[in-house]
Amino acid sequence: MNKLMADQQTIYNHAKEWLLTDTPASAFQAAAGRAYLGLLEFLKNRLAVLGLLIIIALVFIALFAPYIAPFDPILTNLSQRLQPFSAEHIFGTDEVGRDIFSRVVWGSRLTLYIIGLVAIIAAPVGIIVGTVSGYFGGFVDTVLMRITDIFLAFPKLILALAFVAALGPGIENAIIAIAITSWPPYARIARGETITIRNSDFIRAIKLQGAGAIRIISRHVMPLCLSSLIVRVTLDMAGIIITAAGLGFLGLGAQPPSPEWGAMTSSGRAYILDHWWLITMPGMAIFVVSLAFNLLGDGLREVLDPKSDD
Amino acid sequence: MLNISNLNIYFGHGSEKNHALKDVSFEIKKGESFGLVGESGSGKSTVLNCISGLLNHWQGTIEVDGEVVSQKRDLAFYRKVQLVFQDPYGSLHPRHTIDRTLKEPLAIHKFTDINHRVEKVLSEVDLGSQFRFRYPHQLSGGQRQRVAVARALILEPEIILLDEPTSALDVSIQAEVLNLLQDIRKERNLTYVMVSHDLAVISYMCENCAVMSQGSVVEMISAEQLQSGDLSQNYTKQLFTASKGYDRAAIDLFQDF
Amino acid sequence: MIQQDQLLQVTNLNIIFPSPKGDVHAVKDISFSLGKEKIGLVGESGSGKSVTGRAILRLLPPYAKVSAEEISFKGQDLLSFSEKELRCIRGKEISMVMQDPKYSLNPVRTVGQQISEAYIVHSKVSKSVAREQTLKMLTAVRIRNPEQVYKLYPHEVSGGMGQRIMIAMMLIPEPSLLIADEPTSALDVTVQLQVLAILDDLVTQRGMGLIFISHDLELVASFCDRVIIMYGGRIMEVINAADLHNSTHPYTRGLLNCLPRIEGRNERLSTLVRDDAWLDADFWHSNDSDGIII
Numbered sequence: 001m002n003k004l005m006a007d008q009q010t011i012y013n014h015a016k017e018w019l020l021t022d023t024p025a026s027a028f029q030a031a032a033g034r035a036y037l038g039l040l041e042f043l044k045n046r047l048a049v050l051g052l053l054i055i056i057a058l059v060f061i062a063l064f065a066p067y068i069a070p071f072d073p074i075l076t077n078l079s080q081r082l083q084p085f086s087a088e089h090i091f092g093t094d095e096v097g098r099d100i101f102s103r104v105v106w107g108s109r110l111t112l113y114i115i116g117l118v119a120i121i122a123a124p125v126g127i128i129v130g131t132v133s134g135y136f137g138g139f140v141d142t143v144l145m146r147i148t149d150i151f152l153a154f155p156k157l158i159l160a161l162a163f164v165a166a167l168g169p170g171i172e173n174a175i176i177a178i179a180i181t182s183w184p185p186y187a188r189i190a191r192g193e194t195i196t197i198r199n200s201d202f203i204r205a206i207k208l209q210g211a212g213a214i215r216i217i218s219r220h221v222m223p224l225c226l227s228s229l230i231v232r233v234t235l236d237m238a239g240i241i242i243t244a245a246g247l248g249f250l251g252l253g254a255q256p257p258s259p260e261w262g263a264m265t266s267s268g269r270a271y272i273l274d275h276w277w278l279i280t281m282p283g284m285a286i287f288v289v290s291l292a293f294n295l296l297g298d299g300l301r302e303v304l305d306p307k308s309d310d
Numbered sequence: 311m312l313n314i315s316n317l318n319i320y321f322g323h324g325s326e327k328n329h330a331l332k333d334v335s336f337e338i339k340k341g342e343s344f345g346l347v348g349e350s351g352s353g354k355s356t357v358l359n360c361i362s363g364l365l366n367h368w369q370g371t372i373e374v375d376g377e378v379v380s381q382k383r384d385l386a387f388y389r390k391v392q393l394v395f396q397d398p399y400g401s402l403h404p405r406h407t408i409d410r411t412l413k414e415p416l417a418i419h420k421f422t423d424i425n426h427r428v429e430k431v432l433s434e435v436d437l438g439s440q441f442r443f444r445y446p447h448q449l450s451g452g453q454r455q456r457v458a459v460a461r462a463l464i465l466e467p468e469i470i471l472l473d474e475p476t477s478a479l480d481v482s483i484q485a486e487v488l489n490l491l492q493d494i495r496k497e498r499n500l501t502y503v504m505v506s507h508d509l510a511v512i513s514y515m516c517e518n519c520a521v522m523s524q525g526s527v528v529e530m531i532s533a534e535q536l537q538s539g540d541l542s543q544n545y546t547k548q549l550f551t552a553s554k555g556y557d558r559a560a561i562d563l564f565q566d567f
Numbered sequence: 568m569i570q571q572d573q574l575l576q577v578t579n580l581n582i583i584f585p586s587p588k589g590d591v592h593a594v595k596d597i598s599f600s601l602g603k604e605k606i607g608l609v610g611e612s613g614s615g616k617s618v619t620g621r622a623i624l625r626l627l628p629p630y631a632k633v634s635a636e637e638i639s640f641k642g643q644d645l646l647s648f649s650e651k652e653l654r655c656i657r658g659k660e661i662s663m664v665m666q667d668p669k670y671s672l673n674p675v676r677t678v679g680q681q682i683s684e685a686y687i688v689h690s691k692v693s694k695s696v697a698r699e700q701t702l703k704m705l706t707a708v709r710i711r712n713p714e715q716v717y718k719l720y721p722h723e724v725s726g727g728m729g730q731r732i733m734i735a736m737m738l739i740p741e742p743s744l745l746i747a748d749e750p751t752s753a754l755d756v757t758v759q760l761q762v763l764a765i766l767d768d769l770v771t772q773r774g775m776g777l778i779f780i781s782h783d784l785e786l787v788a789s790f791c792d793r794v795i796i797m798y799g800g801r802i803m804e805v806i807n808a809a810d811l812h813n814s815t816h817p818y819t820r821g822l823l824n825c826l827p828r829i830e831g832r833n834e835r836l837s838t839l840v841r842d843d844a845w846l847d848a849d850f851w852h853s854n855d856s857d858g859i860i861i
Contacts, residue, residue, distance in 0.1 A: 022448060030407050030443040107442035201401035205458075209363055209415035210388035210467065219414075221404050349755035350726070402839035449613070480611040480782065485825035489835050507755065514836065537830050552756040554827060555789030561764045563785035564757055 041303045048299020054292035062108040073259040082275050085145035093278040094268065100281045107282065110260045111289060114175055115237050115245045121179035123233050127225060131217050134194025144190070149185040150191025156239075157246055164252040166246065171260065174253040178243050182236065189213035189232055193225040227304035235297035238290035245286050261286050311340040311501045312469055317370035330356050331368070332526045333528045338518075340468075341548060343502040345512035345519030347549070352522040354463075358471045361503065362393045374469065389419060392462035396474040398454035402446040408457050409442045409486060415465050427464060435460045435490060452483035456490065461495065472504040476511065488514060510554040513537055521546045523567055574744050574776040575623070578637040582618050582800075585630060590595040593618050593631075601744070603774045605767070607787035607808065610797035611822075616780050619797070621745045624657055625650075632806060633648075641743070642681050659689045662737035666749040672721040678764045679705075679717030682736045690738040694832075702734040723791075727758035734765065744776040752781065762791055784822050788812070796822075799846050818845050 020037075020092065020154055024030040043049060052181030061068055070088075077097035084092050091100035133144040151159070163177035216300060247253035248262025256263055261282040314402040317334040320327055329351050335394040338344045346354040359365040360521050369535060373379070374390060395401035402411055412428045412443065421427060432442060446454055455475060462470055473493070476484040495502055506512050512519050513536050521529045521543070529543040545567045551560050578625065594615040599606075610616040622633050623645070638645045640661065641811040645653065653813060657663075665671055673681055683697035692700075698717075705713035708731040716724070716732070730750060737745065745765065745834040751759040767790070768773050781787050787794055788811040794817050804816045814820060821839040 022409075022444070023444040027407055027409055027443055031447065032444070067544065199395060201395045203405045204364055205393070205395060205401050206403075206414060208364065208388060208393050209461075210383075210385045210418050211414070215418070220403060349757070358626060365604070478607060481784070481822060482611060482825050485836040485838050488827065489838065492835070508827075510827040510829045513829045539830075548757060552760055552827070555785050556763055556767075556787065558767060561760050564761060 005109075006164060008192060010188070018142040018266065022224075035134050038303045042299055045302060048302075049279045049293045051292040051297075051299065053287060053297030058108050058289055058292070059112065061105055062112045065105050065109055069099075069105040071099035071102040073098060073103045074243040074257045076257075082271065082278075084275075084277065088253040091281045094264075095271060095275075096280050098257075101264060103264060104285050106261040107264065107285065107291075110171065110254060110258065111241060111244070112283075114171070114178070115240050117175045118179045118182055118238070118240050119233055121175075122182035123186055124256070125179075126183040127190045127229055129183070129185035129221060130190025130192075131194045131221050134191035135213065135217050135221060136200050137195075141191075144187070148187050149183045151181065152188075154181075156170055156301045157243055160243060160247060161250070161252065164247060169252045169255060170299060171254040171258070174244060174247045177247070178240055181243075182240065185236075186229055186232060189228055190225045194221050197221050198222050231297055233302055234293055235298055237293035237297070241286060311337040311342070311375060311485065312344075312361070313371070313373035314357070314361070314505065315371045315373075317357065317368055319356060319360060319365065319368040319373065330399075331360070331523050332524075334370075334520075334522075334525075334527055336520050336527065336530065338501060338503065341495075341499050343504060343516045344516065345516035346503065346505045346522060347507065347509060347512050347519050348522035349507060349549075351524065353525040354522050355473055355479045356525075357522075358393065358473050358503065358505055362389070362391060363473055364393075385419065390467055391471065392467040393471040393473065394406060394455075394458050394462050394475045397478050398451050398458055399446075399478070401458050402454055404446055407443050407445055408437075408449075411446075411457065412461055412464055415461065419465060422461045431464045434463065451479050452486060455487055457484075459487075459490065461496070463498075466498075467499045467500075468505065470564055472502060474506055475504070477508070479504070484511075491515070495562045497550060509536065509550065521549070568713045572774075573600055574601050574603065574641060575621075575635055575778075576639045577623065578635060580619065580638065581633070582615065582622055582627070582636040583632040585632070592800055594622070597800075597802045597806060599795055599802065601754075601776050601778065603770070603776050604793065605770055605779060607791035607794040608778055608780045608797065609782065609784055609787050609794055611686065611722040611782060613799075614797040616749050616797050616802040616844050620663070620748050620778060620780050622663060623746065624663055624860060625653055626663070641667060647765075656744070658685065658737075659740045660742055661744045662740070662745065663746045663748065664737050664744040664750045666734055666753060673727070674721050677718050677720055677734045678724065678736075682732070682739055685736050686739045701735075704739045705732070708732075708735045708738075709761060710735075727762070730754060730758075730762055731765070734762065736768065741773065742775065744778070746778045746780070748780045749782070750779075753782070759786075784819075785826065801846055803845060823841070 018029065019033045021029070021033065024033060077093075080089070080093050080097035081095055082093060082099075083089050086092075089101065091104060094103070101292055129148065130143050135185045141305050150206065159181045160174070160177040163180055164173050167173040167176065202260065203216060203220060206216055243267065244253055244260075245262025248260045249266040251263075254260030254263050258266065264282035265279045265286075268275075268282070270277045313333040314337070317331050318329070319331040321330050322328050334353070334357055346357055348354045356365065360368045365382040368381070371378060374387070379387060406414075409428060412431065413424055416424045418429060422533065428442070429439065437453060437460070438454050441449065441457075445455070449457065460477075467508065472491070476487050480488060487540070491502070492515065494500065502515070504512065504515055513533055516533060518530065518532050519536065520527045521531065523545050529541065529546050531541065531546070533542065539550055541550060544565070548564060548567075551557070553563075577600070578598045579596050579742065580594055580598070581592070581596060584591040584593055586721060597615075597619065608616045608619060618631075621627050623638060625633070635646060645656070648656070672678065679698070679701055683694065683701040685702055686692065687694070704711045705716055705813060710716050710731060712808050716728070717795060719809055721729065730753070734750065745766070751762050754762065766777060766779075770777050773804065779787065780858045788808050791808045793805060794808050794811055798814070798818050803818045804814065806814055806819070811819070812823065814823075825835045825839050827836055
């Protein structure tokens with residue numbers, strides 16, 4: 001037993017040595033060492049770790065929703081309507097007798113679907129527009145930034161509403177609408193960073209080695225914008241969840257009977273006084289997940305923010 | 311190897327228009343090391359930026375190896391002319407390992423045999439293979455400047471432009487880097503154009519130099535003239551006196567140029 | 568001889584910076600004293616010269632651990648001073664000039680306002696007196712058109728001018744000691760020497776003490792009266808500037824030898840071979856038979 005522990009200890013020490021060496025033998029080792037130091041820094045922030053754990057739990061729940069949820073989220077059972085908490089329905093049931101816990105569990109899939117797709121659409125658009133605009137400057141910059149300004153000039157939710165109204169209600173259209181309204185701040189951030197980066201000697205140096213604009217932007221500028229962008233996107237996740245819930249609440253996002261948290265709060269609204277759990281349970285879910293993303297974002301900022309680097 | 315004639319450049323517009331280089335001309339032979347000396351604002355770095363292609367709104371003629379180069383450079387030009395920057399802390403990408411920094415130019419110019427070339431150039435600048443996968447922040451200033459020299463060498467250029475390559479380094483490190491630059495020049499028969507504000511460094515490194523002030527070449531002198539103090543222009547003489555160290559009496563005689 | 572009008576005495580100063588990889592002993596057991604003279608503190612980067620200068624005025628970040636047997640200024644024990652008492656000393660009695668003037672000046676106020684304010688704070692005089700004194704000071708640092716410069720904002724002045732303004736601001740309360748941390752290394756040689764001449768005149772005319780922190784051995788040798796050479800947080804040797812070129816300390820010799828010279832060339836520059844024995848506390852005591860130890 002003791003020998004086993006000692007062995008583990010040696011393996012651990014070797015791994016640590018390998019990660020922290022000043023003379024890495026391969027690009028992979030160098031990158032791993034850097035990631036390890038970042039992880040150590042991140043783990044120091046307890047709240048951020050808590051946020052990360054919540055998000056991991058969310059992903060886990062979404063993946064295994066059919067096994068976790070005791071009831072079908074859509075099937076109605078009018079004999080069981082508006083039941084308070086019980087061993088069978090731990091979050092109670094709604095106005096058509098569906099188990100709220102099951103709906104919240106299944107709703108996590110929709111939430112992840114929304115924020116995942118929005119991040120995949122909005123972040124790349126933002127970073128490409130921002131870096132291109134910042135790198136070339138001049139006319140390109142003026143055109144791209146004015147377009148960005150137009151999007152920024154509208155309140156996010158109102159603009160999303162307008163798009164959904166034009167495209168028709170539904171979760172896919174809600175995602176497109178949110179993505180369209182989310183990228184401008186990312187473009188602004190990426191542009192700001194690019195303008196400082198493009199005047200640095202290391203960009204001049206690579207230019208003088210004959211690198212073209214595409215190579216410089218994609219391999220030299222973007223990686224440096226990435227960290228502040230990741231932080232920003234993570235912090236924005238909370239806002240995206242709330243916007244999606246808001247659209248759902250207004251009936252323009254996910255359509256009933258799909259168990260989207262925003263739509264659930266909306267339909268529970270009518271019962272808020274006598275049957276408060278209808279609106280509170282999905283509301284709590286929105287709150288917890290938003291908070292988790294905010295905590296994670298703050299933790300990531302400490303690790304990734306270039307200003308605290310080196 | 312490098313001919314510059316009537317190089318002019320303006321910065322700014324309208325009433326703020328600044329004639330930053332005024333008819334700068336000089337000629338450098340193959341294998342020669344040529345210095346550009348002057349104080350800040352003299353235009354010495356601007357000359358390098360025009361040659362390297364970082365600035366492209368200049369007027370005049372720049373000839374490299376008998377060929378007139380245009381404002382826009384092609385890939386072949388960058389294989390011939392490379393530049394080493396002043397600040398070793400700013401000239402290396404902070405998120406790229408040394409290995410990646412050195413491989414990048416090879417990839418751009420589609421070299422083969424990439425690993426071997428990286429190893430070779432690292433040993434040429436006296437950096438062992440243990441430095442290869444480090445990030446710039448894991449290196450000292452002198453080591454970073456060696457990497458910058460290696461990056462300039464890896465495309466096997468014929469002309470290397472040196473923009474105050476040692477002014478950010480400690481004197482003991484400066485000596486190592488200057489020696490290294492001299493050795494490499496001899497080995498590869500390179501042509502150097504070196505910008506510096508330090509007459510002693512120019513005297514050690516260069517055969518000839520141009521003294522610049524406010525955008526013009528004030529005087530062309532050889533290293534022998536510099537060493538013996540055989541100078542004709544008052545500006546150069548004052549610079550020479552100032553470089554000798556603090557002398558209370560001499561300072562009162564300083565003029566503004 | 569130095570003992571008579573001694574300004575500053577530092578005994579066994581230690582500065583430690585805690586870091587995750589273990590404490591960094593930036594300065595270890597250094598002692599020196601200063602009279603009304605120009606003393607040069609020379610060393611390479613990381614030698615501890617700048618932190619030494621800052622430690623005297625307690626300007627280091629709070630996590631730095633500074634300890635000393637004695638830091639006394641004009642017989643007063645600076646170590647026992649509270650932060651408030653020290654603030655009265657700073658600026659009025661001991662001033663400090665840093666390397667880059669632009670960071671030390673407030674960008675939204677004219678340089679004239681800033682200098683006269685510094686004067687009003689320390690001397691409690693009226694605005695017009697302060698203005699007059701400011702113009703006088705600007706003239707003293709060889710600014711030709713003080714009236715005009717008075718009205719300029721920091722971004723409107725050149726580097727050399729900015730450094731002169733900074734020096735004027737630091738000197739207007741007539742401090743007895745000036746700590747200058749690489750005050751001229753960002754300047755052109757000729758301007759650099761002109762600025763040094765101003766400091767030199769103040770030392771000789773006003774009897775000010777000057778600690779001149781620099782990496783430039785030749786400049787310090789020609790400018791200062793005495794030179795303290797630091798390496799790795801230790802004092803290698805304290806030597807009269809005139810004797811510097813005859814120094815026998817291997818580190819000093821090494822530094823001098825690796826400088827390129829205008830007049831000589833063609834040989835390779837000799838490089839510095841570092842020796843861990845230099846960091847041994849007893850090394851220079853045993854090596855230095857002239858007894859310039861103070």
